Amino acid sequence: MSSHSAKATTTLPLGPDSITPVGVDVGSARYLFAAASPADGVGGAATVNADYAHRLYSEFQSATHRLGTAPDYVDDQDRLGDLVARYWPRLRRALECAADQVVGVARAHPRAVVVLEDLSTTPRPLVEAAHGAMAWADYCPAVAQQLLADRALDAGLAVAYVPPEYTSQLCHECGTLGDLGGRGCETLTCVNDDCTVGEVCRDRSAAVTIARRYHGEA
Numbered sequence: 038m039s040s041h042s043a044k045a046t047t048t049l050p051l052g053p054d055s056i057t058p059v060g061v062d063v064g065s066a067r068y069l070f071a072a073a074s075p076a077d078g079v080g081g082a083a084t085v086n087a088d089y090a091h092r093l094y095s096e097f098q099s100a101t102h103r104l105g106t107a108p109d110y111v112d113d114q115d116r117l118g119d120l121v122a123r124y125w126p127r128l129r130r131a132l133e134c135a136a137d138q139v140v141g142v143a144r145a146h147p148r149a150v151v152v153l154e155d156l157s158t159t160p161r162p163l164v165e166a167a168h169g170a171m172a173w174a175d176y177c178p179a180v181a182q183q184l185l186a187d188r189a190l191d192a193g194l195a196v197a198y199v200p201p202e203y204t205s206q207l208c209h210e211c212g213t214l215g216d217l218g219g220r221g222c223e224t225l226t227c228v229n230d231d232c233t234v235g236e237v238c239r240d241r242s243a244a245v246t247i248a249r250r251y252h253g254e255a
């Protein structure tokens with residue numbers, strides 16, 4: 038088929054503009070996930086809290102602390118294995134349930150792409166967190182993000198990665214580097230006098246920035 042003339046007047050129904058990037062910020066404190074498309078904005082961002090998963094992680098670490106008093110090293114290793122076998126499936130299930138909420142949010146958008154930050158960390162096995170060797174904030178993001186990517190792919194969604202620089206510090210609206218002070222470092226304040234954003238939840242703002250970055254807009 039020859040057709041340079043036809044192409045000039047044809048609009049593809051599903052061009053790149055019809056893809057909806059749904060940015061997901063993965064945290065460890067207040068929210069495990071914050072998810073939003075550019076059109077959702079911070080007001081329409083969905084959040085999933087980290088409380089239950091964090092509690093399981095803390096319980097696991099507390100249980101491993103008690104192992105140190107056992108006299109026999111081999112027994113300790115067996116007990117550690119038992120604890121991992123007991124806690125990892127529960128923790129994974131908690132993180133997957135949270136991830137599935139994000140997948141549900143993404144699927145509500147037309148031709149959604151789940152957009153994640155290209156983190157420099159890789160998921161670590163739970164056993165490495167024994168005896169308090171790893172803080173939740175260090176353990177959680179890579180593991181939660183990997184499980185989310187798996188669940189999204191399982192659900193038939195596309196997953197994309199964008200550079201992670203300053204996603205929590207840039208104003209999602211104007212791109213100015215904001216002020217991270219404020220209550221529990223949970224807020225971002227835009228310092229651009231010409232911007233109307235003011236103080237905003239930094240996780241929600243990061244989700245929008247991540248989504249916009251998919252099209253090179255942030």
Ligand SMILES: [Zn+2]
Nearest residue numbers: 208211227232
């Ligand atoms: Zn701003």
